Amino acid sequence: MGERIVFTIAAASALSFGTLVVTLKEPFRATVALIGTLLSVAVLFLLLAAPFVAAIQVIVYAGAIVVLFLFVIAYLGERPIVEIGDRLGRYQAFAWLAVIGLAIQGFVVLATTQLPGVRDDPKQVGDIGSPEAIGRSFIDDYIVAFEATSLALLVAAVGAVMLAKRAVKSEGGR
Amino acid sequence: MSLASLAPLVDAAAVGDPQEGVPLALYLAVSGGLFLLGLLGVLTRRNPLLLFLAVELLLNSANLALVGFSRYWNVTDGHVFALVVMVVAAAEVVIGLGLVVAVFRQRLALDVDQMSSMKG
Amino acid sequence: MISVLAWLVLGLPLLGCVILSLWPGEPDRRITRVIGVGFPAAAFVLTAIIFVTLLGRDAEDRLEIATLWNWVQSDGLSIDLALQIDPLSVLMMLVVTGVGSLIVLYSTEYMEHDRDYRRFFAEMGFFLFAMLLLVEAANFFFLIVGWGLVGLASYLLIGYYYDRPSAVAAAKKAFVVNVIGDIGMVIAAFILVRELGTLDYGEVFATAPEGLGAETGVATAVALLLFVGAAAKSAQIPLHTWLPDAMEGPTPVSALIHAATMVTAGVYMIVRCNVLYELAPYAGDLVAIVGAATLLMAATIALVQVDIKRVLAWSTVSQIGYMIMGAGLGAYDSSMFHFLTHAFFKALLFLAVGIAIHALAGEQSLDRMGGLRRHLRLTHAAVLVGCLSIAGIPPFSGFFSKDEILATALDAGTLGTVLAIVGLVGAGLTAFYMFRLFFRAFWGPEPEGGYAHAPHNPGMAMSAPVAVLAVLAAVGGLLQIPGVWHPLKDWLEPTLLADPGLEATTGGELIVSIVSVALAIVAIGLAYWIFVADPERRLRLAGAATGTRALLTDQYRFDEVYEEALIQPGRDLGDTLTNGVERYGVQGTMEGVVRGVIDTGRGLRVVQSGLVRGYVFAMVAGVVAVGVIFSLVMR
Numbered sequence: 001m002g003e004r005i006v007f008t009i010a011a012a013s014a015l016s017f018g019t020l021v022v023t024l025k026e027p028f029r030a031t032v033a034l035i036g037t038l039l040s041v042a043v044l045f046l047l048l049a050a051p052f053v054a055a056i057q058v059i060v061y062a063g064a065i066v067v068l069f070l071f072v073i074a075y076l077g078e079r080p081i082v083e084i085g086d087r088l089g090r091y092q093a094f095a096w097l098a099v100i101g102l103a104i105q106g107f108v109v110l111a112t113t114q115l116p117g118v119r120d121d122p123k124q125v126g127d128i129g130s131p132e133a134i135g136r137s138f139i140d141d142y143i144v145a146f147e148a149t150s151l152a153l154l155v156a157a158v159g160a161v162m163l164a165k166r167a168v169k170s171e172g173g174r
Numbered sequence: 175m176s177l178a179s180l181a182p183l184v185d186a187a188a189v190g191d192p193q194e195g196v197p198l199a200l201y202l203a204v205s206g207g208l209f210l211l212g213l214l215g216v217l218t219r220r221n222p223l224l225l226f227l228a229v230e231l232l233l234n235s236a237n238l239a240l241v242g243f244s245r246y247w248n249v250t251d252g253h254v255f256a257l258v259v260m261v262v263a264a265a266e267v268v269i270g271l272g273l274v275v276a277v278f279r280q281r282l283a284l285d286v287d288q289m290s291s292m293k294g
Numbered sequence: 295m296i297s298v299l300a301w302l303v304l305g306l307p308l309l310g311c312v313i314l315s316l317w318p319g320e321p322d323r324r325i326t327r328v329i330g331v332g333f334p335a336a337a338f339v340l341t342a343i344i345f346v347t348l349l350g351r352d353a354e355d356r357l358e359i360a361t362l363w364n365w366v367q368s369d370g371l372s373i374d375l376a377l378q379i380d381p382l383s384v385l386m387m388l389v390v391t392g393v394g395s396l397i398v399l400y401s402t403e404y405m406e407h408d409r410d411y412r413r414f415f416a417e418m419g420f421f422l423f424a425m426l427l428l429v430e431a432a433n434f435f436f437l438i439v440g441w442g443l444v445g446l447a448s449y450l451l452i453g454y455y456y457d458r459p460s461a462v463a464a465a466k467k468a469f470v471v472n473v474i475g476d477i478g479m480v481i482a483a484f485i486l487v488r489e490l491g492t493l494d495y496g497e498v499f500a501t502a503p504e505g506l507g508a509e510t511g512v513a514t515a516v517a518l519l520l521f522v523g524a525a526a527k528s529a530q531i532p533l534h535t536w537l538p539d540a541m542e543g544p545t546p547v548s549a550l551i552h553a554a555t556m557v558t559a560g561v562y563m564i565v566r567c568n569v570l571y572e573l574a575p576y577a578g579d580l581v582a583i584v585g586a587a588t589l590l591m592a593a594t595i596a597l598v599q600v601d602i603k604r605v606l607a608w609s610t611v612s613q614i615g616y617m618i619m620g621a622g623l624g625a626y627d628s629s630m631f632h633f634l635t636h637a638f639f640k641a642l643l644f645l646a647v648g649i650a651i652h653a654l655a656g657e658q659s660l661d662r663m664g665g666l667r668r669h670l671r672l673t674h675a676a677v678l679v680g681c682l683s684i685a686g687i688p689p690f691s692g693f694f695s696k697d698e699i700l701a702t703a704l705d706a707g708t709l710g711t712v713l714a715i716v717g718l719v720g721a722g723l724t725a726f727y728m729f730r731l732f733f734r735a736f737w738g739p740e741p742e743g744g745y746a747h748a749p750h751n752p753g754m755a756m757s758a759p760v761a762v763l764a765v766l767a768a769v770g771g772l773l774q775i776p777g778v779w780h781p782l783k784d785w786l787e788p789t790l791l792a793d794p795g796l797e798a799t800t801g802g803e804l805i806v807s808i809v810s811v812a813l814a815i816v817a818i819g820l821a822y823w824i825f826v827a828d829p830e831r832r833l834r835l836a837g838a839a840t841g842t843r844a845l846l847t848d849q850y851r852f853d854e855v856y857e858e859a860l861i862q863p864g865r866d867l868g869d870t871l872t873n874g875v876e877r878y879g880v881q882g883t884m885e886g887v888v889r890g891v892i893d894t895g896r897g898l899r900v901v902q903s904g905l906v907r908g909y910v911f912a913m914v915a916g917v918v919a920v921g922v923i924f925s926l927v928m929r
Contacts, residue, residue: 001194004196007200014204015204018207018212019211021215021227021231022214022215022219022227022231027224027227030223030227031227034227037231038230041234041238044238048201048241048245050241050245050253053237053253053257056257056260057237057260060260061263064264065267068271069223069227069267069271072271073223075275076278076284092217092218094915095213095214095217095911096214098217098911098914098915099210099213102210102213102917102918103207103210105921105922106203106206106210110206113199118199118202118246120197122195122196123248125248128245128248128250129250129253134253136250137251137253141251141254145254145258149258152262152265153265155265157268159268159269163269163275216907217907217911286905286906286907
């Protein structure tokens with residue numbers, strides 16, 4: 001019972017903040033809305049017996065990535081970033097069409113799918129979300145993905161440095 | 175392949191009897207909703223920063239779906255993949271914001287529609 | 295030994311041609327002369343040796359086949375690279391190399407002023423090689439090869455003065471008309487292969503009576519198709535139009551190719567294939583009729599020609615008509631006899647007239663000639679001998695040979711008699727136009743204003759061949775005196791496997807002789823009366839019968855008819871294809887394809903807008919589509 005209440009609140013919050021993210025005009029406010037979304041999703045993760053993932057979501061996503069966003073927004077300064085009249089107005093219409101279409105489709109699929117147990121109450125689960133379980137899974141089954149991911153991070157770091165270097169140069173630095 | 179044939183797998187996945195709770199379908203509905211919101215944002219926004227925020231929404235919806243199914247099948251694989259997705263999101267944000275900054279330094283307009291030098 | 299000699303005779307002129315062609319730069323004139331004349335002369339000597347050797351043998355033993363190797367060996371057809379040495383081919387070889395050597399010697403002086411000296415002798419050597427291949431071939435395959443090569447040599451030599459458009463046009467005309475003949479011969483060869491499975495002379499003539507059958511359609515077809523080739527090469531109606539134009543070439547070329555040898559290749563072939571023609575009497579009759587018609591038509595045209603070489607050209611066409619007529623009727627040895635004498639006196643006439651042209655620095659029109667006998671004595675005598683010979687005045691050679699054909703024709707049924715009468719009429723005309731030429735050029739007053747430079751007598755190189763030929767033209771007729779001896783006929787007998795055995799009766803001979811000589815004398819007298827007795831009479835009479843005269847001057851307008859019926863439609867077709875099919879069809883299609891590709895590319899470029907949102911939208915659209923499909927498929 002309690003689970004259902006928490007879920008409802010978290011879900012509604014996630015969707016509301018999400019709506020704010022895509023509608024607010026100022027980047028700073030939109031970023032704050034994103035924080036709200038991320039935290040709501042973290043709550044949902046907890047409900048899904050994924051404590052580790054929820055923790056990482058808060059620490060990395062809301063903690064690091066969003067902060068990075070805020071840094072850049074601060075750097076970019078007060079220059080008004082105004083969205084002038086959309087030249088490609090027709091994209092708006094098609095976007096809405098696509099979204100509504102997908103929404104209907106998704107609704108239909110969820111309502112009629114024959115995948116057993118999707119619409120029923122969930123069964124009990126074992127220990128799947130603890131750090132130990134995840135660690136074991138990484139090392140035992142997905143070691144390659146683990147290493148590849150770290151490689152991707154390395155590439156991103158190097159790329160960021162390269163971009164920054166050029167940026168420094170263009171501003172008169174060495 | 176009939177989805178009904180997956181029933182034995184699902185039965186084996188669970189440990190006990192169904193408890194009162196939230197069915198997977200609702201989690202998937204939330205995930206889908208977030209996804210659609212992110213999609214709207216990507217299609218609509220012209221400021222690259224706001225575009226990236228919408229992309230974060232998309233990635234989050236994917237994570238939610240992954241974790242939800244992971245609970246459904248009673249496995250850890252979904253969690254693992256969700257962590258990988260988060261790493262990728264981090265990397266992508268780093269590079270993307272670096273690009274935004276670079277564009278800003280060139281004193282060009284921060285408008286995705288005007289960044290069309292890849293025009294073929 | 296004869297085999298080796300035969301190959302040498304064939305190869306020496308070719309070798310001379312090759313040496314002259316590959317010589318770096320322009321060789322010294324003396325070298326060109328030595329090679330250009332020496333090699334053909336050596337070939338003549340070797341031919342004479344072959345001839346003497348064969349004389350020493352019995353009549354039945356005079357056949358030798360000299361095979362080098364097996365050229366084609368395929369299922370059902372075997373062709374050897376082989377030469378056939380028998381009386382007929384040796385006769386031809388003697389004339390080709392002998393008269394050829396004399397003419398080449400003559401050209402060393404005639405072509406003195408030409409800067410392409412070496413090219414002339416190389417091409418003449420090539421012609422001699424090709425003609426020898428034609429007459430020495432032991433099978434139809436190499437006959438046709440030689441046929442074609444001779445056509446090529448003719449093209450090269452007619453178009454020798456290649457910076458003259460008229461010469462180039464004449465060369466092309468000759469070649470094209472000859473190709474028509476080649477087609478006929480090749481198709482005939484195809485039929486022979488299909489019916490008899492061989493192209494070898496010996497085998498064909500042995501198996502033809504059974505393989506082709508007598509008086510069957512196939513035999514007639516073969517004979518007629520071969521005759522198409524002969525008609526083209528020997529300038530008979532309707533494929534004769536090229537020969538008068540071929541006079542654009544230098545005079546020695548006209549003498550050798552278009553009088554003595556190449557144009558007689560058709561006669562040679564018919565005589566060689568006497569077996570085939572005896573199997574198809576209707577074809578033979580047609581051949582004879584064509585020969586007679588050509589004989590008469592050419593003689594009428596020659597009456598009004600003003601270019602001196604053109605008179606001789608039409609005279610050649612006419613005389614070959616005699617030979618063809620004789621061969622068609624079955625008087626093979628008579629035809630070959632006339633061929634021999636004609637080679638002598640026609641070459642003589644061309645060379646002597648060439649002396650006059652050379653002396654007058656290229657003047658060829660009778661209107662601007664006259665009284666040359668005062669300047670060119672030897673030439674005058676030579677031309678007189680030639681004219682008497684061709685007119686058939688005894689004891690000169692033409693009398694014997696021409697009358698033998700006509701007399702033998704009388705023995706060939708009704709058709710023969712009719713054609714003999716035609717031949718007699720032609721003989722009268724021949725005498726008249728030849729003496730017209732003689733009187734106008736050599737007698738009478740000089741043209742108005744005299745000659746620009748006094749005509750000079752030629753040197754030894756030109757005079758000697760003319761003298762030799764004059765002697766041959768004078769006495770050559772004594773080879774066959776009817777009723778007394780006929781060595782030529784005996785010589786040729788082994789090769790005439792299907793001789794119908796026409797014999798001129800003594801009575802027939804007498805009638806023909808008397809009538810022809812009488813006609814000739816009357817004609818000569820008429821010519822004297824018109825052209826010499828009163829110089830103005832010619833001009834007065836020229837006004838009469840202008841319509842006929844115009845027709846004759848225009849050579850019966852054959853060229854015009856061909857132009858309208860065949861050539862202009864060809865040109866129109868070419869124009870249509872160029873402007874219509876080529877421009878719109880081929881080029882249009884090509885350009886259309888290219889333009890289509892470019893436009894498609896340009897159209898597709900729109901997709902590459904460079905706008906992120908556009909791409910995202912495309913992706914989303916795709917996802918929606920895929921989702922719809924999946925949801926429909928996966929129930």
